[in-house]
Amino acid sequence: MKLFTFRGGVHPPERKELSRDREIVRAPLPSRVFVSMSNHAGAPAKPVVETGQEVKTGQVIGEPTAFISAYVHSPVTGKVVEIKKMLHPVIGKPIDTVVIERTGDDDWELLPHGDFERFSKEELVDIVKKAGIVGLGGAMFPTHVKLSPPPEKKIDTLIINGAECEPYLTIDHRLMLERAEDIAHGISIMKKILDVEEVIVGIENNKIDAVENMKKVLRGIAKVYTLKTKYPQGSEKQLIYAVTGRKVPSGGLPMDVGVVVQNVGTAVAVKEAVADGKPLVERGLTVAGEGVNEPKNLIVRIGSPVSWILELCGGVKEETNRIILGGPMMGIAIRDVNTPIFKGTSGIVALLPEKPLVPKPCIRCSRCVEACPMNLQPYLLYLLALKKRYDDAVKEGLMDCIECGSCAFICPSKIEHVRYIKLAKNVYRALRGGKK
Amino acid sequence: MKLITANAPHIRSFDNVRSIMIDVLIALIPAVIGASIFFGWYALFLSILGMAVGELIDYIIMRWIRGKKDFVPDGSGAVTGVLLALNVSARLPVGIFLIGLIFALGVGKHVFGGLGQNIFNPALVGRVFLMISFPTYMTTWIIPGAGFLKSPWDVQTAATPLMILKEGGQMNVTYWDLFIGKVGGSLGETSVLLLLIGFVYLLLRKRIKVMIPISYIGTVFVMTAIFYAINPKFGDPIFHILSGGLMLGALFMATDMVTSPMTRKGQLIFGLGCGVLTVVIRLFGAYPEGVSLSILFMNSLVPIIDAVTKPRVFGEVKR
Numbered sequence: 001m002k003l004f005t006f007r008g009g010v011h012p013p014e015r016k017e018l019s020r021d022r023e024i025v026r027a028p029l030p031s032r033v034f035v036s037m038s039n040h041a042g043a044p045a046k047p048v049v050e051t052g053q054e055v056k057t058g059q060v061i062g063e064p065t066a067f068i069s070a071y072v073h074s075p076v077t078g079k080v081v082e083i084k085k086m087l088h089p090v091i092g093k094p095i096d097t098v099v100i101e102r103t104g105d106d107d108w109e110l111l112p113h114g115d116f117e118r119f120s121k122e123e124l125v126d127i128v129k130k131a132g133i134v135g136l137g138g139a140m141f142p143t144h145v146k147l148s149p150p151p152e153k154k155i156d157t158l159i160i161n162g163a164e165c166e167p168y169l170t171i172d173h174r175l176m177l178e179r180a181e182d183i184a185h186g187i188s189i190m191k192k193i194l195d196v197e198e199v200i201v202g203i204e205n206n207k208i209d210a211v212e213n214m215k216k217v218l219r220g221i222a223k224v225y226t227l228k229t230k231y232p233q234g235s236e237k238q239l240i241y242a243v244t245g246r247k248v249p250s251g252g253l254p255m256d257v258g259v260v261v262q263n264v265g266t267a268v269a270v271k272e273a274v275a276d277g278k279p280l281v282e283r284g285l286t287v288a289g290e291g292v293n294e295p296k297n298l299i300v301r302i303g304s305p306v307s308w309i310l311e312l313c314g315g316v317k318e319e320t321n322r323i324i325l326g327g328p329m330m331g332i333a334i335r336d337v338n339t340p341i342f343k344g345t346s347g348i349v350a351l352l353p354e355k356p357l358v359p360k361p362c363i364r365c366s367r368c369v370e371a372c373p374m375n376l377q378p379y380l381l382y383l384l385a386l387k388k389r390y391d392d393a394v395k396e397g398l399m400d401c402i403e404c405g406s407c408a409f410i411c412p413s414k415i416e417h418v419r420y421i422k423l424a425k426n427v428y429r430a431l432r433g434g435k436k
Numbered sequence: 437m438k439l440i441t442a443n444a445p446h447i448r449s450f451d452n453v454r455s456i457m458i459d460v461l462i463a464l465i466p467a468v469i470g471a472s473i474f475f476g477w478y479a480l481f482l483s484i485l486g487m488a489v490g491e492l493i494d495y496i497i498m499r500w501i502r503g504k505k506d507f508v509p510d511g512s513g514a515v516t517g518v519l520l521a522l523n524v525s526a527r528l529p530v531g532i533f534l535i536g537l538i539f540a541l542g543v544g545k546h547v548f549g550g551l552g553q554n555i556f557n558p559a560l561v562g563r564v565f566l567m568i569s570f571p572t573y574m575t576t577w578i579i580p581g582a583g584f585l586k587s588p589w590d591v592q593t594a595a596t597p598l599m600i601l602k603e604g605g606q607m608n609v610t611y612w613d614l615f616i617g618k619v620g621g622s623l624g625e626t627s628v629l630l631l632l633i634g635f636v637y638l639l640l641r642k643r644i645k646v647m648i649p650i651s652y653i654g655t656v657f658v659m660t661a662i663f664y665a666i667n668p669k670f671g672d673p674i675f676h677i678l679s680g681g682l683m684l685g686a687l688f689m690a691t692d693m694v695t696s697p698m699t700r701k702g703q704l705i706f707g708l709g710c711g712v713l714t715v716v717i718r719l720f721g722a723y724p725e726g727v728s729l730s731i732l733f734m735n736s737l738v739p740i741i742d743a744v745t746k747p748r749v750f751g752e753v754k755r
Contacts, residue, residue, distance in 0.1 A: 012447055167447065237751065247751045321440050328446040335441045351446060358508055360453045361552035366645060366698045374750040377698060397749040405445030412451040413552070419443040 003205060004242040005228035008373040010406045012167050012231055012329065014206060019170045019288040019295040024178055026299045027312055029102055033075050033303030034340035035061060037096040038088055040134040041141045042068030047096055053080045056109040058279045061098050070142045071132035075281040075301035078102040089325060089332045089339055097340075100303075113277030116189045124193050124274060131273035132280045132343075136265035137161060137234065138326050140344035143270070146260055147193050153255040158196050159243060160187060162203040162210065162264045163227055163234030166327025168288040169347040172264045174297045175284060176203065176210035179268055180217035186267030187222055189274050194260060200243045201264075204229040231329060232404040236261050238373050250400050265346070280343060287313045289328075291320030291350030300341065306348055307337040322351040329405045360413040368407035368417065374400050378407035378417040385424035390431065393424050401425070453551075456693075457511030459643050461487070463634035464518050464688070470630040471623035474580035475526035478588045479623050482533060483521040489534060490517025493541045498550065512551050516540055519559035522624025522684060523728070524566065525577050527588035532573055536566040556735045557692045560728045567728075577620035594620035597679045601671050602724040614678035624688075625681040635687040644691050647703035648710075652686040653677055655711025663719060670719050682714065685727035695735045702738075702745035709734045 038044040045062030049055060055074040062072030081101045085094035111130055119127070129144035149155055160183070164172040175183065187199055199222035203211045206229040215224045225243050227233050237248045239261060246257040254261050262270075265284060272278045281302055288295040293314030300309055306323060310316050316323070324331035325345050341348070368378035376397045384393035398421065407417040472480035494513030498504045520537055540562025548554040567574045579594040597609050597619055609619050617627025624631070638644040661673040676682070690696060690710050697706050710730045717726025 010449075012445075012449075241750075250749055250751045252751070316437065318437065320437055322442060322446055323439055324444075324446055328444075330444050331446065332444070333439070333441040333446060335439055337437070337439065349446075354448075357448065358452070360510060361550065363453055363456070363512075363552045363693050364696070364698060365456070365693045369698050369747070375747040376749060377746065379698065396746075397752070400749050400751070403444075409445045409447065410449050410451070412449075412453050412456055414448060414452065416443055418445065 002226075003228040004202065004225050005230055005233065006238040006241050006373055008371050008375070008406065009230040009232060009238075010371050010410050011229075012409055014229070015167050015288070016170050016173070016206065018168065019286050019297055020173060022170075022174070022295060022297050024171070024174045024284055024297045024299060027301075027304070027309070029076055029106070030301055030304040030308055031102050032305075033100050033102070033301060034086060034305065035072060035075060035098045035100065035303040036086065036088055036340065036342060037062045037072060037098070038091060039072050039132075039140065039302065039343045040070035041139060042066060042070070044095055045069060045072045047083055047098055049074075049080050049083075049098060051080055051083060054078075054103075055080060055100060057106040058109040058111075058281055068142060068145055070134055070144075071130060071279070073132055073279040073281050074098075074100055075303050076100055076102040077104055077107040087336070089334050090342070108278070110277030111273060111279060113274060116192060116274045119274070121193050121195070124189060127274050128193075128270060130279070131269070133266065133269045133273060134280070134343050135263055136269060136283055136344065136346065137263035138330070138344045138346050140342065143262065143266055146262070147190065149255045149260070154258055155194050155196055155255060155260055156258045157198045157200065157244060157260075158187070158190055158194055159239060159259055159261045160199065160201040160222065160264055160267060161234055161236075161239055161261055162201055162207075162214070163239060164207070165204060165229075165231045165234040166329055166331075166347070167231075168349045169286045169327050170288070171284045171286045171297050171346060173207050173210050175264050175268060176207070176214050180213050182271045183214070183264050183267045184217050184221050185275060186269070186271035187218070189270050190260075190262060190267065191221075199223065200225055202227050202233075202239050202243050204233055231406065232373055232402070235373065235402055235404055237402065250397070283343060283345070285341065285345055286347040288347065289324075289349040290352045291316045291323075293317065302343055303340045305338045305340050306334065309341065309348060310337070310350070316350045317352065319352050320350045321353045324349040324351065329409065330403065357414040359415065362413055362415060365412060367410045367412070371406040371410045373404060373406060374402055376401055378421070379415075381424070382415055382417045382420050385420040390424050390428045394428055398424055398428065453510045453512070456643055457515050459638060459641050460515050460688075461511065461518060463637045464522065464624075466630040466633045467522060467624050467627065467684075468518065470617055470627045471522070471526065472584060474617055474626060475578060475623065476582055476586045476588050476591070477584055479521075479526045482524070482526075482528070482530075482623065483518050485530070486517030486521035486533070486537060487514040488517070489537055490514050490520075490541060493538060497542065497546045502546070502550070510551065513541060516545070516558045516562070519624075519688060520562045523559060523563040523622050523681070525574060526623055527576065527578055527591075528566075528573055532566065532570050536562040539565045552694055554694055555738070556732050557689055557695045560689055560732050563728050564732060577622070579620055580618055580626060596621045596724065597675070598718065598724040601675075604669065611674055611678060614675070619679070622681065624684045628678050628683045631683045631687050645693065645696055645703050647700050648691045648696055648707045649686040651704045651707030652690055652710045653682065655708050656682060656715055659712065659715040660719075663715070676715070676718070680718070680725045681727040685714075685731055686710070689728070690731045690734070695738060697738050697741045697745065699742070699745045699747055702741045705741050705745065706734050706738065709737065
């Protein structure tokens with residue numbers, strides 16, 4: 001069997017067996033949700049509700065403020081108790097957050113919906129936009145922006161990302177087993193929007209059952225390619241290269257090579273918006289890690305506190321010292337266990353303490369260079385960032401780094417390349433003052 | 437429950453600097469055992485002494501002279517110590533060996549800033565320092581096979597095959613002798629077989645920049661083959677790759693991570709340069725053997741090699 005892949009990468013322990021065989025279960029409704037106005041990449045939304053206001057499930061509570069921004073909806077039926085600034089773990093700054101106290105069961109406010117063949121392309125994109133759908137793989141890029149490329153960019157291929165290369169995470173795997181029909185439905189909608197014939201689903205070969213199931217369900221709709229299990233196989237640029245052989249130009253977007261990539265979870269969300277009229281108010285996620293007592297794959301409402309979700313999974317072990325939103329390679333460690341989940345939270349991973357790392361100087365073993373999927377020299381970027389030579393670092397491809405963490409994972413000297421690269425990127429952007 | 441907010445990635449590979457160094461030490465065990473069988477107990481003594489003292493020198497320099505109170509021994513000093521032992525004669529006096537080791541670690545490594553910062557391979561710095569300072573001691577070799585218990589000073593001295601070749605003398609060693617190590621020479625430059633066993637171990641553990649030995653040994657083979665075709669007095673290519681310090685140098689010294697290039701292409705160029713220089717010194721230079729000088733010279737070019745062999749960033753347009 002031909003396996004599609006890319007150059008570089010690493011093989012972290014997968015640890016997917018913790019939750020791989022757990023069927024997706026729908027969590028009960030949370031009593032209180034914290035919905036950030038920055039539940040997407042780009043400009044935060046503007047709250048359009050007031051304290052004390054009654055809201056229905058699916059009612060718009062935040063409106064986009066820019067082209068790259070998205071709608072935010074109430075995930076429960078209840079009453080707005082507070083609009084306050086809360087620390088956003090990804091952005092690292094306080095962001096407006098609407099706190100809603102649930103008062104009853106779901107009373108839905110639905111979008112116009114029905115058979116997607118009835119709608120025009122523009123109407124479909126509008127539904128996706130009104131539904132507040134963003135990339136559910138983790139980047140939270142607004143989906144309607146991806147689905148409306150400028151006319152000069154001819155899109156010929158839609159890639160559906162089912163790689164799920166992050167250790168511990170199994171939600172996409174479960175979706176492909178249990179919700180393949182919904183994924184197929186979502187793919188058909190996006191096919192119509194983008195007007196493409198070629199759809200490729202990429203799945204790593206550690207999920208052979210998902211490959212078989214998707215092949216069966218997607219016959220005539222999409223091709224299913226088996227990818228080599230390797231991190232970061234699910235990274236957009238690496239996935240595009242693996243299945244089409246096209247390289248997204250440095251600083252460019254997938255649309256520059258005629259490709260749009262969507263996550264399998266996003267396909268389900270698109271189906272639910274168009275066919276059922278439900279805005280994006282819930283998502284599937286994996287709760288796993290050695291620190292979790294009962295690992296699960298759950299569907300939970302956006303804005304549910306992490307502590308509440310962990311309680312549903314039997315709580316965490318006393319020794320747990322790190323709780324991560326997302327996977328362990330790229331996820332964000334949270335300090336406050338009451339942090340809510342976001343639209344892009346694909347998992348909650350609780351990790352037990354490990355031996356403290358003893359950092360050593362770089363011994364030039366060249367493993368980071370071999371591992372870098374972007375063909376960068378992480379050791380060099382680290383050294384340049386350390387010496388504050390940011391312009392030189394940019395010349396060495398600093399801005400091309402996808403922050404996948406392969407270099408820091410493999411490093412025998414335990415150097416935190418990604419931390420320094422992120423810092424250097426931020427400083428460079430700030431110094432450049434917005435200029436290109 | 438107290439949460440810490442470490443940076444991504446939150447999981448790390450199990451490898452660390454110490455485990456790499458320990459693997460290199462394990463890979464050198466066959467060569468050390470071989471040397472003590474060929475040359476006697478003193479060879480084993482020198483190797484173990486080098487290991488212990490190398491680590492001790494690292495510790496003293498780091499903790500007391502450089503004031504790094506949190507320094508934890510990492511095994512790199514031990515590797516340098518064993519490699520230096522493998523690079524000297526089996527009857528080098530202990531005092532001279534220790535002077536060489538102190539120089540290797542002090543000047544070869546810590547003057548540059550310690551582990552990871554040095555430009556030159558410390559063991560080779562030590563060897564060349566001893567060669568220049570104590571040429572007689574460093575070029576008096578003993579014949580192998582006297583037995584483990586025999587004192588090396590009671591054993592007959594012998595010339596290395598490369599010295600015989602240089603002087604145009606009659607060669608009476610077979611390829612098999614060279615391969616298993618029944619020839620005169622330094623501790624580690626005798627048995628190709630034992631060095632290869634260690635190398636395969638490092639290869640299986642993925643601890644080695646494999647491109648360097650391939651291009652180094654390949655270059656020596658091809659070049660000496662050309663010269664052999666021109667004039668057989670230069671020695672045939674199989675003789676050249678089996679004799680002297682080439683295997684030790686190509687497999688364990690040139691592949692030193694710190695002092696070799698970072699990219700595959702750079703490693704290819706590095707090995708090529710080492711190979712060309714080794715052949716030129718062996719065939720036309722004043723010394724019979726040129727492995728250590730070639731590697732040291734190429735070490736000095738590593739920053740330039742790294743600069744010209746930058747990988748093209750994924751998606752970068754060809755300029």
